Amino acid sequence: MEDRITGVMIYYYFVCKRKLWYFVHEISMEAENENVMLGKLLDENSYQRGEKHINIDNVINIDFIKEHKELHEVKKSKAIEEAGIWQVKYYLYYLKQRGVSGLKEKIDYPLLKKNLLVELAQEDEEQIEQIISDINKMKNQPLPPEFSEGKICTKCAYHDLCFI
Numbered sequence: 762m763e764d765r766i767t768g769v770m771i772y773y774y775f776v777c778k779r780k781l782w783y784f785v786h787e788i789s790m791e792a793e794n795e796n797v798m799l800g801k802l803l804d805e806n807s808y809q810r811g812e813k814h815i816n817i818d819n820v821i822n823i824d825f826i827k828e829h830k831e832l833h834e835v836k837k838s839k840a841i842e843e844a845g846i847w848q849v850k851y852y853l854y855y856l857k858q859r860g861v862s863g864l865k866e867k868i869d870y871p872l873l874k875k876n877l878l879v880e881l882a883q884e885d886e887e888q889i890e891q892i893i894s895d896i897n898k899m900k901n902q903p904l905p906p907e908f909s910e911g912k913i914c915t916k917c918a919y920h921d922l923c924f925i
């Protein structure tokens with residue numbers, strides 16, 4: 762299993778720990794998920810005028826850089842906003858570790874025509890280090906966390922695994 766911590770793992774950490782366990786154990790069903798496909802479609806179609814999709818070390822995926830020192834992440838809804846915020850804070854943390862600091866990131870919600878500016882505070886860095894440590898521990902856990910039904914289960918790609 763790889764050591765890398767990706768933006769998606771940080772996102773799942775806040776969405777559902779069981780989903781995160783499936784993901785870090787490379788049980789992947791996301792490709793067939795309609796919501797993921799909608800997200801991909803938005804990636805491709807909402808911002809077509811010269812912006813880029815950037816992948817750094819296969820760890821973070823940034824939707825585009827609009828202006829100097831501002832990264833952008835596209836989300837289709839604010840339903841799981843906290844998870845999205847921590848995902849982009851992790852991007853800022855990751856880049857800072859590699860010597861690129863002073864960045865901000867804007868989360869765009871094109872369907873809502875809204876956006877949110879995210880910056881990285883000192884206490885965020887401490888929390889991210891704790892999250893990374895938790896995710897690394899989860900990689901060594903042989904079984905997923907106990908199932909607990911939540912509102913997002915009906916839209917989750919792992920639904921069938923949890924509801925057998």
Ligand code: SF4
Pocket residue numbers: 777778779780781908909910911913914915917918919920921923
């Ligand atoms: S179906 Fe629900 S409990 Fe299972 S992984 Fe998905 S969100 Fe988590």
